[in-house]
Amino acid sequence: MQQAYPCxxxxxxxSKGLFFLAExxxxxxxxxxxxxxxxxGSPDSRQIDGLGGAHPLTSKVAIVSKSIRDDADVDYLFVQVVVDKAQVSTAQNCGNMLAAVGxxxxxKGLVxxxxSHTDVRIHMLNTGANATARVETPETKVNYQGSAEIDGVPGSSAPIFIDFLDIAGSSCGKLFPTGNAQDVILDVPVTCIDNGMPVVLLKAESFGLSGAESPTELEANEALKDKVEAIRLSAGKQMNLGDVSNKTVPKMSLISPALHGGLLNTRTFIPHRVHEAIGVLGSVSVATACVLKGTIANDLVKKTFSESAMAIEVEHPTGxxxxxxxxSDSHDIGKFCVKRAxxxxxxxxxxxxxxxFALK
Structure with missing residues (x-):
């Protein structure tokens, strides 16, 4: 007999997904x-017998509970449910789903x-990192309507500002898991970085691409996908992630010169589909690589950055x-520090x- 689960x-x-109280x-x-x-509804490419949306971006789950930590209000566990395989993963954070945790x-009365507004301190159980989300709460009610727009989502909504705290190396142990700003894996120059999300950056030109290709075009390129996956499997071991064949990290981000006035352009494998935009924490890792001397991203943008606050515009397929x-110390990977993201x-x-669902 089916049972009911409040959600x-x-x-x-x-992103879009189901939110549950842990209890x-x-x-x-x-x-x-x-x-x-x-x-x-997994495993099924259509997820026809479930609530998933037949895409990794719409097959996500957030599990939230009251935190007992002094530095957090709630604990948040992100679960990626694989669409066409009977697999789930808690090996990574999800910064997009994080936006709805507050x-x-x-x-649900946890906070x-x-x-006028409410700051929700969130402890991300997947990696142990913390973030603070500022949510509009006029008359103590969550407001969802507003004029804030983000690329990849139609219309506008109330803004949610997220500050990430001490997220360098949250999954791999250090900002540059290999100890280098740049490596060569299977004859391809790469930068392996983890500032909230393990990411491998690769230049699109290394694969004979312009970087302007659509997600559909990239997903149809079987030779490209095979090469990117081979690099991912090797990089995973070098990034202290072990065997990543059944993991959703690291993400693989093809970078190229900016097309629309940003700092650089991206196409990101997550890891086997191509993101229609770019993940929140993935974008933080890419932006971090841009400002640090010696990475393939910094080589590409050819820009010297100041030691003060800056806005990094990362282009993706939909904006x-x-x-x-x-x-601080962006010129020195030994001293480099992200004060705020x-x-x-x-x-x-x-x-x-x-x-x-009827759980057996």
Whole structure:
């Protein structure tokens, strides 16, 4: 017999998924993962028998609970549910879904709302990093309507400002997991970096590409996908991630000169589909590589950066992503420090109710 599981469906940034209180899901990890696969309708390329949207960006889950930490209000576990395989992954954060964690926490009473805005301190269980999301709460109610726009999402919504705190090396142990600003893997120059999300940067020209190709064109290029995946598997071991054949990290970002006035252009494999935009934390890692001397991104942009606050415009297939950064010692990878990484996202509550599944 089917059981009911209370949940919200929310859009966070350019992603969408199900949000649960941890107490409403099985404590046993295997049963929880089986449930999430069933609720999403995986494994099936259409996810026709579940709530997933047949794409990695719409097959996501956030599990939230009250935190016992002094430096956080809530704990957030991100779960990527693979669309066409019976696999789930908690090996990474998701900064887009993070944008909806604050509103969800307020809606569910985990955080008391202020009269105009509410700062929600979020501990990301996947990597142990922290972030603070500022949510508009006029008259102590979450506001979803506003004039903020983000590329990749139609219309406008209330702004949610996110500050990331101490996220360098959150998955791999250090900002440059290989110890180098630049490496060569399978004859291709790369930069392996982790400032919130493990990312391997590769120049599009290394594969005979312009960088302007659409996600559909890139996904249809089997030779390209095979080469990128081979590099990813090798990079995973060098980045202290081990065997990544069944993991969704590292992400693989093809970079090229800017097309529309930004700092540089990207096409990102996540890791087997190509993102229609770019992930939040992925963009932070790319932006960080841009400002650090010696990386392939810094070589590409050919720009010297100041030691003060700056806005890095990262282009992607559907627009641009602005990352606000404050850094020090950008010329020295031994001393380099990200003092602040912040960005603007939006979120919206789409549905609340009960998801149904018969858990065996």
């Amino acid at each position: 919200y469906m929310m859009r966070g940034g350019t 409403d899901l099985p404590e046993d990890t295997k049963k929880r993962d089986q449930l999430l696969l069933g609720l999403m 509103p969800f926490s307020i809606e 008391t709302a202020g009269d 641009q992503f602005t990352v606000e950064m404050e850094v 912040a960005l603007l996202r939006t979120a919206r509550l789409l549905m609340r109710g009960e998801a149904m």
